[in-house]
Amino acid sequence: MASISALEYERDFYGWIHHNIALLKRGQWADIEVDILIDELESMAKRDKYELVNHLVILIAHLLKWQFQFNQLNELYQNFRGGSWRATIAEQRQQIARQLKLSPSLKSALLPAIEEAYSDAVDLAVKETGLLTKAFPKECPYSIEQLLDEDFYPDSK
Numbered sequence: 456m457a458s459i460s461a462l463e464y465e466r467d468f469y470g471w472i473h474h475n476i477a478l479l480k481r482g483q484w485a486d487i488e489v490d491i492l493i494d495e496l497e498s499m500a501k502r503d504k505y506e507l508v509n510h511l512v513i514l515i516a517h518l519l520k521w522q523f524q525f526n527q528l529n530e531l532y533q534n535f536r537g538g539s540w541r542a543t544i545a546e547q548r549q550q551i552a553r554q555l556k557l558s559p560s561l562k563s564a565l566l567p568a569i570e571e572a573y574s575d576a577v578d579l580a581v582k583e584t585g586l587l588t589k590a591f592p593k594e595c596p597y598s599i600e601q602l603l604d605e606d607f608y609p610d611s612k
Contacts, residue, residue: 464491504564507554508572514547514602515569515576516583519591522609524584541608548605565599 464471478486517540525537555561573595581588601607 464488503554503558503561504568507551507561507564508568508575510547510550510554511568511572511602512575512579514544514551515572515595515597516579517544517547518597518602518609519576519580520584522596522611523580523586523590525611544608545605548603551603569595569599569602 463474475487475492478484521537521540521544525540555565576595577588577591580586580591597607597609601609
């Protein structure tokens, strides 16, 4: 039966999942392909962290744009209010909050995720603003609390 499960895994991942759920529910431990199941569970954990990092990249990039380019655009376009930036910042905070609510243990991964996200956020901010990399701090200037605070917007320079 295990080889049928392996074929099913290659052919129909969704079916393989439900097959293994049924095996678990029936207590058929010997028929479960433990190595594949472990790989998939590890992959799920990596995906959750990867998703968190991606949300942080976009959030931090927009906060950097807010801090380092808002005044410049406001002078150029006198009615510039950064509405789409605000919306993106709010959406990313909501996505992060939802993810942390669904997986509270990810909170312990926040600091490393911020550190991992920061260089990509700077790269994105550089591409979107035209500013030089050296215009931005070498390390993330925002605390975890600030990043998650729906009312926090950095002072513009």
